[in-house]
Amino acid sequence: MADVRSDGRLPLTIVGGFLGAGKSSWLRHQLYTRRFGRVHVLVNEAAELPVDDLLLGRADRLEVLAGGCACCTGRAALIAALRRICDDATGAGAGAIDALVLETSGLADPAAIAGALQEDPVLVRRIVLARTIVLVDAGAAMEQLAGEHLARRQIEAADEIVVTKAAGTDLPQRSRLVATLRLLAPGAAVSWAEFGVEAPRETDPAAAPFDLPEPEAAAPILAHRLDAREAGGWWALSAWLSALLHARGDRIVRIKGVITTPAGRLLLQSVRHHVQPPEILPDAPQGAGDPDFIALIGRDIDEQRLLRSWDTFVRAL
């Protein structure tokens, strides 16, 4: 990592990767091990209501930029936040942090963010891009790299690639994935991790990369929000979500939500077709309001139909 003391600029690490690749899970472990020292973490989420900040317990400072991707619609908010952090780092908060980490939304192109920082006349003198670390889901990578321009651009921007979720992949699949990653990002270091912990995997260096045809033109991936205060608990909700994924699983890339249950607040998630086991979250800070919601991220989703289906479900409870 670039040294903040070398020229007075704060080192920034960008943590990127496609929706659900494992960015927050990886970063949570790095914060636990204090890899970045005293750090200010910025979390950018495509959905209006953030979830990732709930998962990142150990940052010295943490703030969320929600509802706009930092590489495009949320760019101005990112620049403003970084300028403010820099002002604080040389003012009242001098000496409080050693580094910045930006966890991008899964829809961000890290190179566009790096470009925006370079073009900003203030930030270019106060922040240095230390590394771009890109997370890749081993099971989903082939489909994503074949079908999504964005997934390729994310890899191309990486100085370091961390492959997650390798359980269930075989040697040929892993080897071809690494060959593809090396083709797209020849200079990047590639490693393997499970929930942030290094987990080296065997690969064959002679393997050929995947075919990378020109991805077909596709509708943009958008975030939709459902109010889940009346969702009737985890079991009813998971039945509705399973039915939705069964009917529209090809269009839904990611679901994240927070539901209050008698057992506590539950984080529910799906990545592609897979509904993950729910996770118990820490209690909401006092005054944070009722947090129950679901963020549904996908393409070609008819929002009116989705809301009608949701209403019907909620009214039938």
Ligand SMILES: Nc1nc2c(ncn2[C@@H]2O[C@H](COP(=O)(O)OP(=O)(O)OP(=O)(O)O)[C@@H](O)[C@H]2O)c(=O)[nH]1
């Ligand atoms: N098996 C396995 N599952 C993982 C790993 N990392 C993340 N997951 C699971 O994958 C899902 C998505 O993980 P996140 O860390 O939220 O992924 P993300 O990239 O931050 O997601 P977005 O911010 O929505 O793009 C969760 O259900 C995690 O439990 C990993 O290393 N191994």
